[in-house]
Amino acid sequence: MNSSSRHGLAAKVRVFFGRLKPHPLPVAGKQRVLASVGAGLGLAITSLFSHWVLGEVNLWFVAPVGASAVLLFGVPNSPLAQPWSIVGGNFISALVGITVGMWIDNPALACGIAACLSIALMFKLHCLHPPGGAVALTAVLGGQAIQDTGYMFAFSPVLLNSVSLALLAILFNNLAGRRYPHPLAAGEPPPPPVAITVSITRSDLHEALMAGQLLDIDEDDLQEVLLKAEQIAERRQLNHGVS
Numbered sequence: 001m002n003s004s005s006r007h008g009l010a011a012k013v014r015v016f017f018g019r020l021k022p023h024p025l026p027v028a029g030k031q032r033v034l035a036s037v038g039a040g041l042g043l044a045i046t047s048l049f050s051h052w053v054l055g056e057v058n059l060w061f062v063a064p065v066g067a068s069a070v071l072l073f074g075v076p077n078s079p080l081a082q083p084w085s086i087v088g089g090n091f092i093s094a095l096v097g098i099t100v101g102m103w104i105d106n107p108a109l110a111c112g113i114a115a116c117l118s119i120a121l122m123f124k125l126h127c128l129h130p131p132g133g134a135v136a137l138t139a140v141l142g143g144q145a146i147q148d149t150g151y152m153f154a155f156s157p158v159l160l161n162s163v164s165l166a167l168l169a170i171l172f173n174n175l176a177g178r179r180y181p182h183p184l185a186a187g188e189p190p191p192p193p194v195a196i197t198v199s200i201t202r203s204d205l206h207e208a209l210m211a212g213q214l215l216d217i218d219e220d221d222l223q224e225v226l227l228k229a230e231q232i233a234e235r236r237q238l239n240h241g242v243s
Helices: 003-019 029-054 062-074 083-103 107-124 131-141 144-149 152-175 202-210 219-242
Strands: none
Touching: 029 062, 029 152, 062 083, 062 131, 062 152, 083 107, 083 131, 083 144, 083 152, 107 131, 131 152, 144 152, 202 219
């Protein structure tokens, strides 16, 4: 291997390992505080309400609800964090996990099939929610207690906690000045097209991201999307002019 090949390989290795370290999240301090406080309050109130209704501490559902809280209060504009996402995603995944656990005795095979079916159904029903995967596995691996509970596990505690946390997220996020649920309704006018006449730099994108809520995208990816959108718009205008 010659010197230039070695230098090229070393550069590729440095780039690869450099990508393992994520960029700092472009989010303002206020949004970090809101996310932390909101998740803490949401989990505390959900746990208290669940304990009051069920009469016992709900240990089965601690991990999935904690993951859901990060999404609902940390990135409330994400499609994965909308009310239907948590309620539908967790509930459907619980039903799938319980059903698969009843029919398949091998835990490893049951976990794989439950996760596969849960994700497929969440995509199909537009309620993809990552903690739903944990719910499905909890239903499969929860032991005799969940097996004895059967499909009631999907209603209580899964549906009960999911609905409670979603309602608290709606209340908290709107009091904090965030639009939640985030998608615009069919009757709401979308933002008008924007004609960009100046070049947008990465620092411009960083400043814009820091001024709003946390978006699940960094400056480099956003710049790539904008460049692609500009190329598509130019091609559309060209085709329109030709026709």
